[in-house]
Amino acid sequence: MQCFSDRLCRAVLDKKTPLIVGIDPVLEQMPPMLLAKKNVGKSSAAVAGLFLEFGLAIIEVAAPLVPAVKINSAYFERYHSPGVSVYRQLIKAARQAGLLVVGDVKRSDIGHTAAQYAVAQLADTDYTDLVENAGPDAITINAYLGSDGVKPFLDIASAAGKGIFVLVRTSNPGGAEIQELPLADGRPLYLHMADLVNRWDTSVGEYGWSSLGAVVGATTGPSLAAIRAAAGRAVFLIPGFGAQGGSLSDCLPALDARGLGAMIAASRSIIYAYRDAKYAEPAEIDWRRAVEQALIDHKTQIASLVKYA
Amino acid sequence: MQCFSDRLCRAVLDKKTPLIVGIDPVLEQMPPMLLAKKNVGKSSAAVAGLFLEFGLAIIEVAAPLVPAVKINSAYFERYHSPGVSVYRQLIKAARQAGLLVVGDVKRSDIGHTAAQYAVAQLADTDYTDLVENAGPDAITINAYLGSDGVKPFLDIASAAGKGIFVLVRTSNPGGAEIQELPLADGRPLYLHMADLVNRWDTSVGEYGWSSLGAVVGATTGPSLAAIRAAAGRAVFLIPGFGAQGGSLSDCLPALDARGLGAMIAASRSIIYAYRDAKYAEPAEIDWRRAVEQALIDHKTQIASLVKYA
Numbered sequence: 001m002q003c004f005s006d007r008l009c010r011a012v013l014d015k016k017t018p019l020i021v022g023i024d025p026v027l028e029q030m031p032p033m034l035l036a037k038k039n040v041g042k043s044s045a046a047v048a049g050l051f052l053e054f055g056l057a058i059i060e061v062a063a064p065l066v067p068a069v070k071i072n073s074a075y076f077e078r079y080h081s082p083g084v085s086v087y088r089q090l091i092k093a094a095r096q097a098g099l100l101v102v103g104d105v106k107r108s109d110i111g112h113t114a115a116q117y118a119v120a121q122l123a124d125t126d127y128t129d130l131v132e133n134a135g136p137d138a139i140t141i142n143a144y145l146g147s148d149g150v151k152p153f154l155d156i157a158s159a160a161g162k163g164i165f166v167l168v169r170t171s172n173p174g175g176a177e178i179q180e181l182p183l184a185d186g187r188p189l190y191l192h193m194a195d196l197v198n199r200w201d202t203s204v205g206e207y208g209w210s211s212l213g214a215v216v217g218a219t220t221g222p223s224l225a226a227i228r229a230a231a232g233r234a235v236f237l238i239p240g241f242g243a244q245g246g247s248l249s250d251c252l253p254a255l256d257a258r259g260l261g262a263m264i265a266a267s268r269s270i271i272y273a274y275r276d277a278k279y280a281e282p283a284e285i286d287w288r289r290a291v292e293q294a295l296i297d298h299k300t301q302i303a304s305l306v307k308y309a
Numbered sequence: 310m311q312c313f314s315d316r317l318c319r320a321v322l323d324k325k326t327p328l329i330v331g332i333d334p335v336l337e338q339m340p341p342m343l344l345a346k347k348n349v350g351k352s353s354a355a356v357a358g359l360f361l362e363f364g365l366a367i368i369e370v371a372a373p374l375v376p377a378v379k380i381n382s383a384y385f386e387r388y389h390s391p392g393v394s395v396y397r398q399l400i401k402a403a404r405q406a407g408l409l410v411v412g413d414v415k416r417s418d419i420g421h422t423a424a425q426y427a428v429a430q431l432a433d434t435d436y437t438d439l440v441e442n443a444g445p446d447a448i449t450i451n452a453y454l455g456s457d458g459v460k461p462f463l464d465i466a467s468a469a470g471k472g473i474f475v476l477v478r479t480s481n482p483g484g485a486e487i488q489e490l491p492l493a494d495g496r497p498l499y500l501h502m503a504d505l506v507n508r509w510d511t512s513v514g515e516y517g518w519s520s521l522g523a524v525v526g527a528t529t530g531p532s533l534a535a536i537r538a539a540a541g542r543a544v545f546l547i548p549g550f551g552a553q554g555g556s557l558s559d560c561l562p563a564l565d566a567r568g569l570g571a572m573i574a575a576s577r578s579i580i581y582a583y584r585d586a587k588y589a590e591p592a593e594i595d596w597r598r599a600v601e602q603a604l605i606d607h608k609t610q611i612a613s614l615v616k617y618a
Contacts, residue, residue, distance in 0.1 A: 041437070042438075043438045044436040044438055044439055045438050046438075072422060074422045074425035077393075077429040077430075078425045079429075080393065080397060080434075081390040081439070081441070082439075084386075084393045085389070088389060106418050106451075107415070108415045108417060109383055110484075112335075113333070113381060116383035116386070116387045117383045120386040120387045121386075126351060127352060127353040128350070128351045129351075129352045129354045129355075129391070130353055132390070142415075142417045143453075143487065144453040144487055144488070146486035146487050146488070147483040148483035148484075150483075167417075167453060170458075171419075172419040172455065172457045172458065173455075173457060174455030174456040174457035174458060174459075175457075175458075176455065177456055177505065178455050178498075178501075178502070178505075179453070181498065182492065183490055183493060184490075184491035184492060184493055184495070186493070189487075189490065189498070192487075193487070196487075
């Protein structure tokens with residue numbers, strides 16, 4: 001069984017990009033041509049069904065172009081059990097389409113409870129009553145609870161060849177209030193967290209990267225390079241490219257000379273490309289063509305800075 | 310609409326105890342007399358159905374004795390969409406039985422995504438296709454992402470008269486690795502978090518307590534009193550009493566002279582009381598009688614230290 005980091009490196013080299021697509025569906029932002037077909041009314045299952053159709057289309061467009069998708073659980077949990085089922089159905093579909101899948105769940109707990117979350121999220125199951133038996137290839141977690149809040153996730157991920165991304169420095173302005181707190185030793189808290197990630201890391205794949213990664217925002221500028229220095233083998237999951245205003249050049253220190261070591265995620269600027277005047281013409285014909293064009297444009301933009309052999 | 314903290318204070322005074330029961334069902338620990346009736350096989354819905362029966366029995370026993378139950382989402386998410394449905398069905402049943410409900414979900418995210426989690430968890434909905442439209446009265450969150458990871462939860466909770474508990478100092482040994490880090494100003498990180506809770510707090514109820522509370526472990530000893538000094542109006546949710554070895558007298562600084570200001574949670578030592586030799590006789594007749602006896606014993610133990618008018 002290949003470890004997550006090796007599968008990711010191979011996929012990045014294959015697709016020649018670290019770009020990944022975030023799937024965060026919001027009812028009010030669904031393409032009008034998709035919404036028009038359905039009257040979701042007061043049915044959570046109807047909304048979930050719409051998200052399934054939306055997500056499957058994104059996956060179909062993304063599969064030949066990028067190594068992975070990041071699916072954000074919150075947007076599905078919002079519609080309760082039908083939403084949770086669709087979240088898992090999309091994971092299964094993305095994996096079947098040859099994409100790696102990051103489940104963006106930001107879970108946190110300790111010991112036995114953390115193990116429940118880890119199994120819930122990461123395990124591939126064989127329930128006869130579920131269509132959604134495939135778990136994602138990696139998930140995001142919040143490590144405020146310390147190593148006994150990380151180890152259960154790491155153990156279950158390692159055993160299954162899957163990956164974990166620990167929140168280190170997030171892309172939001174308020175992240176600084178806690179993550180940039182200066183510690184007694186002079187370092188900001190996020191660098192201590194990066195050190196812990198480095199310490200918790202137990203294995204490294206053929207490509208020299210670990211399956212214990214770090215979430216580092218694209219908007220955090222110079223701190224990204226400092227985190228790379230502290231956690232040298234951790235793959236970075238970098239959200240905030242595109243809609244959140246992160247600069248691409250700020251992400252470059254995350255990558256090695258081969259262009260490996262990070263996933264750069266864009267969500268709204270791709271999945272809602274139908275709203276962008278730039279893509280009006282493909283969107284008028286088919287909203288999925290706007291997604292495809294936006295994806296190609298994002299990929300081209302990254303390719304101007306990161307070269308693959 | 311009464312705020313969460315007032316509803317809680319009234320319920321604590323009514324039941325004359327700050328004790329609450331944690332519902333964290335694990336298949337392997339279900340009472341044998343309950344398991345014997347079912348062959349769950351490879352069906353996640355069958356396990357979820359078992360948890361529903363187990364949880365409903367706990368709720369029925371607990372309702373006349375305690376102000377609230379804490380239901381841990383992880384143990385239900387473990388069984389995917391059928392589990393998530395049962396989690397919400399138990400919330401509804403507990404509320405109908407007159408109990409307050411804390412959803413122990415430890416969610417974290419920022420901005421729009423945090424709002425999705427907040428709605429998912431806290432909102433009472435009116436979907437025509439769901440039996441599980443009632444949300445819990447309060448939830449736990451992880452604030453490592455800072456104020457823009459807290460405000461969406463707080464806004465949605467405040468509008469609905471519900472509560473939020475921020476993880477401040479958790480009961481696990483590894484919690485110290487991050488939460489007790491000394492900051493440049495000499496304080497440990499958890500006291501900074503307690504200060505933030507105090508600063509984020511926007512309102513206080515008739516009883517003088519805020520609906521923005523703090524999770525503080527029973528095993529953290531003297532730090533609990535320091536957190537109380539920093540976050541004077543925050544209701545404490547104190548897990549770790551009972552099975553996790555927390556000392557009851559360490560919890561006392563959390564409470565005011567009326568016995569208000571905290572919920573003290575016990576889970577395994579109550580819900581799995583059938584395994585305790587002490588309760589062998591009621592358990593042989595009916596596992597629910599062991600739960601009831603354990604609950605009464607926990608309540609008596611607390612009553613020896615905390616008096617209600």
